[in-house]
Amino acid sequence: MFGRLLWRLLRGNRGRLAVALVAMASGAAVISALFNMQFDVQRKLTQEFRTLGANVVIAPAKSFGDGATLDRNLLNTVEMVAGADVAKAPYLYIVARTDANRPVVLAGTWLNAAAALRPYWKIDGEHAPFSAESTSCLVGANAARQFGLKIGNELRLHYGVNEARLTVAGIITAGGAEDDQVVASLPVVQDLASLRGRISLIELRVPGTAHEIRAVADRLQAASGDVRVEPIRQIADAEGALLGRVRLLIVSMAALIFVLTALSVLATMTALAMERRVDVGLMKALGGSIGRIVALFLAEVSVLGVAGGVVGYLVGALLTIWIGRRVFGAAISPRLEVLPLIVALMVGVALAGALPLRLLGRVKPAVILRGE
Amino acid sequence: MFARLVGESFVRNPRRILLAAAALAVGMAVTTAALSVALDVGDRLAREFRSLGANLLVTPQSDSLPLQIGGVDYRPVDEGAYLNEADLGKLRTIFWRHNILGFTPFLDVPERIAIGTDGVDASVIGTWYEHDVSVPDGSSFRTGAKLTHPWWKIQGRWFAEGSRECVLGEGLAARLSAGGGPIIGTTIQLPPKDEPKETGFLRPLIPLVVTGIVSTGGAEDNAILVPLPLTQELAGRPGKFRSLFVSALTKPEDAFSERDPNSMTPAEYDRWYCSPYISSIGTQIEQVLPGSNARAIRRVAETEGRVLTRVSGLLWLVTIAALVAAALAVAATSAATVIERRSEVGLMKALGATNLMVGGIFLAEQFVLAITGGAIGFLFGSLLARVLGTSVFGTPASLRLVLLPIVLGLSAAVVLLGSVIPLRRASRFEPAPILRGE
Numbered sequence A: 001m002f003g004r005l006l007w008r009l010l011r012g013n014r015g016r017l018a019v020a021l022v023a024m025a026s027g028a029a030v031i032s033a034l035f036n037m038q039f040d041v042q043r044k045l046t047q048e049f050r051t052l053g054a055n056v057v058i059a060p061a062k063s064f065g066d067g068a069t070l071d072r073n074l075l076n077t078v079e080m081v082a083g084a085d086v087a088k089a090p091y092l093y094i095v096a097r098t099d100a101n102r103p104v105v106l107a108g109t110w111l112n113a114a115a116a117l118r119p120y121w122k123i124d125g126e127h128a129p130f131s132a133e134s135t136s137c138l139v140g141a142n143a144a145r146q147f148g149l150k151i152g153n154e155l156r157l158h159y160g161v162n163e164a165r166l167t168v169a170g171i172i173t174a175g176g177a178e179d180d181q182v183v184a185s186l187p188v189v190q191d192l193a194s195l196r197g198r199i200s201l202i203e204l205r206v207p208g209t210a211h212e213i214r215a216v217a218d219r220l221q222a223a224s225g226d227v228r229v230e231p232i233r234q235i236a237d238a239e240g241a242l243l244g245r246v247r248l249l250i251v252s253m254a255a256l257i258f259v260l261t262a263l264s265v266l267a268t269m270t271a272l273a274m275e276r277r278v279d280v281g282l283m284k285a286l287g288g289s290i291g292r293i294v295a296l297f298l299a300e301v302s303v304l305g306v307a308g309g310v311v312g313y314l315v316g317a318l319l320t321i322w323i324g325r326r327v328f329g330a331a332i333s334p335r336l337e338v339l340p341l342i343v344a345l346m347v348g349v350a351l352a353g354a355l356p357l358r359l360l361g362r363v364k365p366a367v368i369l370r371g372e
Numbered sequence B: 001m002f003a004r005l006v007g008e009s010f011v012r013n014p015r016r017i018l019l020a021a022a023a024l025a026v027g028m029a030v031t032t033a034a035l036s037v038a039l040d041v042g043d044r045l046a047r048e049f050r051s052l053g054a055n056l057l058v059t060p061q062s063d064s065l066p067l068q069i070g071g072v073d074y075r076p077v078d079e080g081a082y083l084n085e086a087d088l089g090k091l092r093t094i095f096w097r098h099n100i101l102g103f104t105p106f107l108d109v110p111e112r113i114a115i116g117t118d119g120v121d122a123s124v125i126g127t128w129y130e131h132d133v134s135v136p137d138g139s140s141f142r143t144g145a146k147l148t149h150p151w152w153k154i155q156g157r158w159f160a161e162g163s164r165e166c167v168l169g170e171g172l173a174a175r176l177s178a179g180g181g182p183i184i185g186t187t188i189q190l191p192p193k194d195e196p197k198e199t200g201f202l203r204p205l206i207p208l209v210v211t212g213i214v215s216t217g218g219a220e221d222n223a224i225l226v227p228l229p230l231t232q233e234l235a236g237r238p239g240k241f242r243s244l245f246v247s248a249l250t251k252p253e254d255a256f257s258e259r260d261p262n263s264m265t266p267a268e269y270d271r272w273y274c275s276p277y278i279s280s281i282g283t284q285i286e287q288v289l290p291g292s293n294a295r296a297i298r299r300v301a302e303t304e305g306r307v308l309t310r311v312s313g314l315l316w317l318v319t320i321a322a323l324v325a326a327a328l329a330v331a332a333t334s335a336a337t338v339i340e341r342r343s344e345v346g347l348m349k350a351l352g353a354t355n356l357m358v359g360g361i362f363l364a365e366q367f368v369l370a371i372t373g374g375a376i377g378f379l380f381g382s383l384l385a386r387v388l389g390t391s392v393f394g395t396p397a398s399l400r401l402v403l404l405p406i407v408l409g410l411s412a413a414v415v416l417l418g419s420v421i422p423l424r425r426a427s428r429f430e431p432a433p434i435l436r437g438e
Helices: A002-012 A014-052 A074-082 A111-117 A141-147 A186-193 A210-224 A233-275 A277-285 A290-328 A338-353 A357-361 A365-369 B002-012 B014-052 B085-093 B170-176 B228-235 B266-273 B278-288 B298-340 B342-350 B355-393 B403-427 B431-435
Strands: A056-060 A087-098 A103-109 A122-125 A136-140 A154-159 A162-173 A181-185 A201-205 A227-231 B056-060 B100-115 B118-127 B131-134 B140-143 B153-156 B165-169 B187-190 B206-215 B223-227 B243-248 B292-296
Touching: A002 A290, A014 A233, A014 A290, A014 A338, A014 B298, A056 A210, A074 A087, A074 A201, A074 A210, A087 A111, A087 A186, A103 A111, A103 A154, A103 A186, A111 A181, A136 A141, A141 A162, A154 A186, A162 A181, A162 A186, A181 A186, A210 A227, A210 A233, A233 A338, A233 B014, A233 B298, A233 B355, A277 A290, A290 A338, A290 B298, B002 B355, B014 B100, B014 B298, B014 B355, B014 B403, B056 B278, B085 B100, B085 B131, B085 B278, B100 B140, B100 B223, B100 B228, B118 B170, B118 B228, B165 B170, B170 B206, B206 B223, B223 B228, B243 B278, B266 B278, B278 B292, B298 B355, B298 B403, B342 B355, B342 B431, B355 B403
Parallel strands: A103 A181, A136 A162, B118 B223, B165 B206
Antiparallel strands: A056 A201, A056 A227, A087 A103, A087 A154, A087 A201, A122 A162, A136 A181, A154 A162, B056 B243, B056 B292, B100 B118, B100 B187, B100 B243, B131 B140, B153 B206, B165 B223, B187 B206
């Protein structure tokens, strides 16, 4: 009986309910898309921040001026503590001299890893992967200009009595110290400086939030002994602050839309309750209890809320995927845990919309049935 | 008659009208707030990105190759070119002067310092923390490392301008105070009397009071930071500096800005020069600082451009989605009010009103609602945007009157959308069954 009545009511008010459903589903769609993004946007944006390069540096406890270096084995420790998949590059810095006896900073590193870890390098010339023992080198734009070097030229560098013959494979523009340096592969520089197995520092890109990065840095510090493990604060701080603001913005937007949806559902529901007066009068006259009428109405709005939530979630999932593609070039996967949340929200809104029910309690059957 | 009919319907059922107007007002408030925030967000986030510090590096053009390792320049002080500190005020006279948020000159001197009887090699970095620069137009501009290096954290306090005070890098402080007590408040000597520099002359001992310990996560952690005039004195280069970090608000690079300005037509060059691209701001800085070379710090500039493009794209799409949701919700409300009044339609028709007349009355009523609701919504939304701006970015979003006509137009369009379908259906009603209550 209850079910049949409910079904009748729903069918009977198709137009009106469809209108409420549209308001509810569109609100739910946007809210669920925002929630989905809330989960994923941090990860996506963190990836964008990769362009900032390394966020942790491991260096000797003393400054460079003292000529301190690290043992190459430290790399194994780093791999053990931070995981093998953390992007890292060792550097050995020396001041070499050109044929014309002009000093230049020569950096030895893993060329491929270094270029990947400093994606902001603009390299003119060869990008192809370099072999580990390659005698190719990358020359900073400023250094290339001062020495008159072009791609393909040979560059001879001296350190003490040793000499290295390098081929210029590319020119780096970075807007930093690299512009004044020559970057070559690590073994070549180690041989030139007679510092086999030594490095000046290691750069790491640790994924995660500022807090996680700090934790990894602390673990590295504990495992590596007498070295300085420094998270590059410039990056961690800015990343954290920005992500916080973007997330706050998304949450505020969701709250606004929620209020709007609630209000427009309330308006529709009030209209519905007013119209229901005749039905209520009739039911009351036939001896139906107020409780029963209220239960029917509540059932009706709950069905509406669930339907609005589910439809909204589905549309919101499509919206999420579309926005992910448009903005980040990769789909943001919709979260299943958003579904119950959104359905609960919408049922809540619909029930709030049932507030005008109080009006029904005051209905006097006789007056209504007389048609006033 | 027409006006009276419309007026009547407002008076007769104030609650219904109130609800519809509230839905409209809230919808339009959301629209206004979302649009204001979205219009502002690029600017706001760009400003936020300045927490990454400087994005332009200015160095002397004819400089010898800097021997910089780990942020410390190992060139002797008598080598290389310098820039004039006196020219710095001109940075606030360039076309995009208001986009120059801060700049800090640096002059490093490698020195041997003494504390008690010990000596340590460390570089002495002369800079500004908070310094008033006088601008040629008569005003003054406060800038320094506080703005260009906001992530520097101080324990204690910064040195005062023009004083004999210094701030120690965290690493250096740890080495110096090993075994000793607190280092803040002690005096260090610079450089020691009995160790003349290779330049040959004996310089007087300079005592410096340590006022704080700075942690930067960079090379400065192993250095001493002092007011700029002090290193100029040590280097024998009064009024000079070697590198300048500039923090500028810029527009993300795009295909146009990456072209070589020399290959542009005059019209294109003007457009490029008058856009706040980092490359055009760099060029303008080179023009006011003779013999300088301004380069984008690509690490910061690239990231900023990428993230800004992404975030503002994201917010625009979210805004559009919010607008659509608001429009649908408002349209639904206005549809509900029209459906509710079917019997009135029936009555009017029974009394001989044409469909056109009925539609006119209802639409007029809805439009009055739309304009009132839209205007209230605009006011409320501007307020909301202020609150949002303050809570998210710390400064209120600016009031944009441009949005008023847009919001009113939108609200009219939305009620039209909401009323047209039920009105069309109402026009097909036969008056008799409706009046009978069927």
